[in-house]
Amino acid sequence: MMTNLYHAEQQIYHVTNFHDLVATPFSGEMNAIGWMRTLRGDFGEIVHKVSLSGNITVIEEEELQALHLSEQGQLARETLLHDLQALTAYGASPVLNVIHHYDRDDSYPFFPTDVYSFHVDRSPVAVDTFLCTYYGDPSEILPNAQGEQKILIPEIRAELRKLYQGEEAGFESFLQEHFFDLHYQAKPDAAIINLGVGNLWRLAVDHPAGKVPPCLHRAPAEKSGLKRLLLIC
Structure with a gap:
């Protein structure tokens, strides 16, 4: 367990404001x-x-502004608008979704490549992934040392x-073209990290200029039965 805690502490850094998050x-x-x-x-x-x-609904800013909300709903809307505007000003392209569930990938029963599988994001240019779960089950990450790239598992x-x-x-090109190389399996003693509700996260992506390993993450199984309110870019 001490090893798991060590890797989690090495991988994650906490900040208290948006400037430090992006800088x-x-x-x-x-x-x-x-x-x-x-x-x-x-x-x-x-x-x-x-x-x-459908399963995923994009909330446009105009629709969000037009909702008739209670005082508590208005407070929530102010936070959403602030986060959307801050990320847009930073140069990102945030999207706000209500998610009932993601489609499951059953193309290859022995190797699902949907977002419920631990995976890394890849980009041809330098970029980071931002995400925040405001309602429902939060996303999860896995310390890199506690995950194994699935394409390297012999069976x-x-x-x-x-x-x-x-x-x-x-x-090897086939593996990349079908995104098999992006997916990881948690080791038996892995300490999966819940990102929590309301926290805004920045995760490293696999890109040519990257100086650190990309972050292994996944969408949660919707155990609570609640729809998720998720910002992502």
Whole structure:
């Protein structure tokens, strides 16, 4: 257990404001920075008053502004608008979603590649992932030392080779083209880290200029039965 705590402390850095969230550089093993917050307001009211469409509904700023809300709902809306505007001013492209559930990937039963699997984000340019769960089950991360890239697990790699059925020289490209190389499996004694409700996180992404390992993260199983209110970019 002490090893698990050590890796978690090395990987995560906490800040108390937006400036430090975006300005603190990743370094060493540290690839997740969290602005830890206790938010005021009723975010569930917003979830219940938005017109939902399908499994995932995007809430546009105009719709958010037009909602008729109680005083507590208005406090929640102010926070959402502030976060959206701060991230936009920083140069990000935040999206606010109400999520009933994500689609499950059953294309390869032995290797799901949906967001419920621990994975890293990849980009051709230098960028970070920002996310905050305001309501519902929060996202989770996994210390890199406690995860194993699935394509390196012998039995999974053997199944992938059967699926590929091509020349050996193209196998690694096949893994990347189908995003198999982005996914990880937690080791048996792994300490999975819940990111909490209301905290705004910045996670390292796999990109050519990256100086730290990308952060392993996943969407949570919706155990509570609540719809999630999630900001992500």
